[in-house]
Amino acid sequence: MMAEAANDTVRLLWGPPAKPTRGPKPALSLERIAAAGVEIADAEGLGAVSMQKVAGLLDFTKMSLYRYVPGKAELVALMVESAVGEPPTAPEGVGWRGQLTAWAHHLADSFARHPWLLDATVGPRVLGPKELAWLERVVAALDGHGLTGPERMDAAVLLTGHVRGIAAQSRHTGPAGNPEAELLAALGTVIQEHADRFPAVAAAMADPGGRDQALEFGLERILDGLAALVARRADAD
Amino acid sequence: MMAEAANDTVRLLWGPPAKPTRGPKPALSLERIAAAGVEIADAEGLGAVSMQKVAGLLDFTKMSLYRYVPGKAELVALMVESAVGEPPTAPEGVGWRGQLTAWAHHLADSFARHPWLLDATVGPRVLGPKELAWLERVVAALDGHGLTGPERMDAAVLLTGHVRGIAAQSRHTGPAGNPEAELLAALGTVIQEHADRFPAVAAAMADPGGRDQALEFGLERILDGLAALVARRADAD
């Protein structure tokens, strides 16, 4: 049952684009359906995406979508593939460090453009070709520097996790003048009121200093740590 | 409207535990309700948590819960607080690095015990006292090593993001013999079939090497990176 659902998703994401068949020609396409879902999610969040709304946006009935997509989970998987898009081409002559930096920034941009990607990519799921292509880029950038295969994968997980964490935080602070500022303000008030219980956090937040450096800060720490490992491995040779 | 919901949550998570009042004495409590929700989520996932089921588990009707909790979002917030629990006490005499290592492992344990915490803690939300206490621990561990306030917060975000990333990945591989192994297998098959398009990933996955080192690997890289920064700041003094 679980396996069948996984197979459905695999077939949808990796299978052939279409097959010539009998009967009326499909009026819709996976691409159009996914695009409609993305449009709704971009505007109102992933929670607002329902079969009804997606179908309505395309001027079809809800049930017609089930001719193309086995269920909502698969629709979301298609939306993710559509939204992440192709990974950026690796910049030339910047070394692995520059490549990973550029990669992380591009990924952060994707999350900023489609905040619901955070919600849509939690939990076990099947990766699509484009998502896997992003992973390929980062693993490839680390090839030939003395890291084992698992280590390269771990490094990719590390980078992805960081970008995700930053993206999640950016939804709080958000681009200037966002509606969730009150939420941050409420939390700030709470921290100040309980400063005795959380002195370190209160002090850290009271400290001045330009914000929005979180992505850069963590990225530099990670890359410094990776560089140290690469250097150690190079010495060992 | 958004602000009111935030205030409701703040009041529930931070407000006084109860007030003596007129009328019948409450037969339920926030603690029992949250515990029931956690029990369901642990057993069947966050998606299985509904007001119906929570009330049913307590032998009450769904609507009675609304006398205690404004809505489902607030219930989930209580569940999170209940599930994360108090942060571990910082080990003595191990330095900031040892403290952060222990902290990360404890947090990873929490995620392993309650996988649904990953789903429940996506998106903007108000932190509860216990969750903030976890944050306090990590920020406090970095006090007095030359990092600015924002940098200490960034470091906390970095660590949290990594542990989350590992927890998310662990749901794929999971503790031995989990039902989602097929999902990983399906992805492995796909990668092998398309090894030409994803050579680096295919090679990395074909590489032997003990797994389950991902948490440790990333943690070491992050801590190495932080140590380098700390050392640099110490030199600057």
Add this chain to the structure above:
DNA sequence: AAGAAACTGTGTCTGGCGGACACCGTTTAT
């Protein structure tokens, strides 16, 4: 040319969800 087969889109139905609201009984303050 004719029928069978396959496919697409639709309408209807079910079970479950979060939540609004009116209601009744209980408890406490006045």
Add this chain to the structure above:
DNA sequence: ATAAACGGTGTCCGCCAGACACAGTTTCTT
């Protein structure tokens, strides 16, 4: 004793994902 406040319940609504039967359309086979 009375009035106010409060706790739990039953009913209702709109929305959701999805199952299923059905009608119309196109193409393959004979």
